[in-house]
Amino acid sequence: MTEGPQLAQSESVKRYEVFHTDCPARDVLNHVTSRWGVWVLIALRGGDLRFYELRESIHGISEKMLAQSLRALVQDGLVWREVEPTTPPQVTYGLTQFGRDIGEPLQELFNQLDRAGR
Amino acid sequence: MTEGPQLAQSESVKRYEVFHTDCPARDVLNHVTSRWGVWVLIALRGGDLRFYELRESIHGISEKMLAQSLRALVQDGLVWREVEPTTPPQVTYGLTQFGRDIGEPLQELFNQLDRAGR
DNA sequence: CAGGATCCTATCCGATACTG
DNA sequence: CAGTATCGGATAGGATCCTG
Numbered sequence: 001m002t003e004g005p006q007l008a009q010s011e012s013v014k015r016y017e018v019f020h021t022d023c024p025a026r027d028v029l030n031h032v033t034s035r036w037g038v039w040v041l042i043a044l045r046g047g048d049l050r051f052y053e054l055r056e057s058i059h060g061i062s063e064k065m066l067a068q069s070l071r072a073l074v075q076d077g078l079v080w081r082e083v084e085p086t087t088p089p090q091v092t093y094g095l096t097q098f099g100r101d102i103g104e105p106l107q108e109l110f111n112q113l114d115r116a117g118r
Numbered sequence: 119m120t121e122g123p124q125l126a127q128s129e130s131v132k133r134y135e136v137f138h139t140d141c142p143a144r145d146v147l148n149h150v151t152s153r154w155g156v157w158v159l160i161a162l163r164g165g166d167l168r169f170y171e172l173r174e175s176i177h178g179i180s181e182k183m184l185a186q187s188l189r190a191l192v193q194d195g196l197v198w199r200e201v202e203p204t205t206p207p208q209v210t211y212g213l214t215q216f217g218r219d220i221g222e223p224l225q226e227l228f229n230q231l232d233r234a235g236r
Numbered sequence: 237c238a239g240g241a242t243c244c245t246a247t248c249c250g251a252t253a254c255t256g
Numbered sequence: 257c258a259g260t261a262t263c264g265g266a267t268a269g270g271a272t273c274c275t276g
Contacts, residue, residue, distance in 0.1 A: 015164065015165070016161060016164060016165075016167055016171050016172075016174070016175040020177060022177065022178065023232070024235070025228070025231035025232050025234070028231050028234075029156065029227075029228065029231055030153070032227070032231070033151030033152075033156065034151075035148075038147070038151065039139055043134060046133065046134060047133070047134075049134055053134050054134075056134070057134040058139055059138060059139050059140070060139050060140065061139070077234075098234060101230050102227065102230050102231065104226075105223040105224070105226035105227040105230065106223070106227060108222075108223035108226070109147075109150070109220065109223040109224060109227065110143065110147065112219050112220050112223065113143035113146050113147055113150070113220065114141070114143050116143070116146075116195075116216060117142070
């Protein structure tokens with residue numbers, strides 16, 4: 001840090017100076033790869049789900065973390081949220097196009113790991 | 119938790135009961151998607167690197183976290199480590215085949231996020 | 237150069253209780 | 257049902273110092 005710009009450093013830029021870790025995508029990446037964000041996205045790839053369906057689907061998640069993860073993903077534009085103002089209220093979540101784009105490599109990543117059988 | 123098996127639950131299994139979050143791949147996934155693990159893998163996709171090259175490449179990482187991340191990834195079989203017993207010593211890191219398999223969807227994930235320009 | 241050891245702090249996250 | 261609010265323990269991670 002405090003070393004000035006890293007890109008377009010004229011010429012003798014080292015070959016491994018290829019990315020910033022503080023790029024804008026970092027926050028979203030942190031949400032996506034967070035402990036529960038991964039599972040929320042993968043779960044929603046199977047179709048839209050309601051809050052309690054997500055809670056039952058993702059074993060071990062607390063309501064707090066589910067709500068928190070969903071809020072972040074909605075803000076990031078990966079997940080949409082629809083409230084049906086009935087009694088009791090119904091809230092449904094699903095993937096946006098962006099969410100599906102992100103979910104694909106994420107699923108692939110998971111498949112690779114799963115295939116390795118660890 | 120403490121609810122017994124979830125797969126092969128005979129018949130009336132809900133459609134969203136599709137995965138365990140405590141599957142064996144979880145540990146590796148946690149390493150891969152950890153704060154710094156992501157960048158180590160992406161950095162090494164550009165070619166083998168020495169310790170100090172990685173440190174300079176991944177801006178903001180501390181030596182402690184770099185060493186810790188590398189140790190985990192080596193144990194997971196994603197990264198190999200080669201020590202040249204010279205003075206001063208040289209240690210080089212690179213991706214294994216498994217590491218390249220994992221790195222691909224990871225790179226794709228990052229590209230999607232980057233393309234979205236957030 | 238490539239780390240290990242130590243200390244200390246920020247945050248993550250689960251448990252619990254409460255609300256519309 | 258679908259959350260929010262608060263508390264406290266666990267953990268991640270940064271800074272610093274030290275070693276082969």
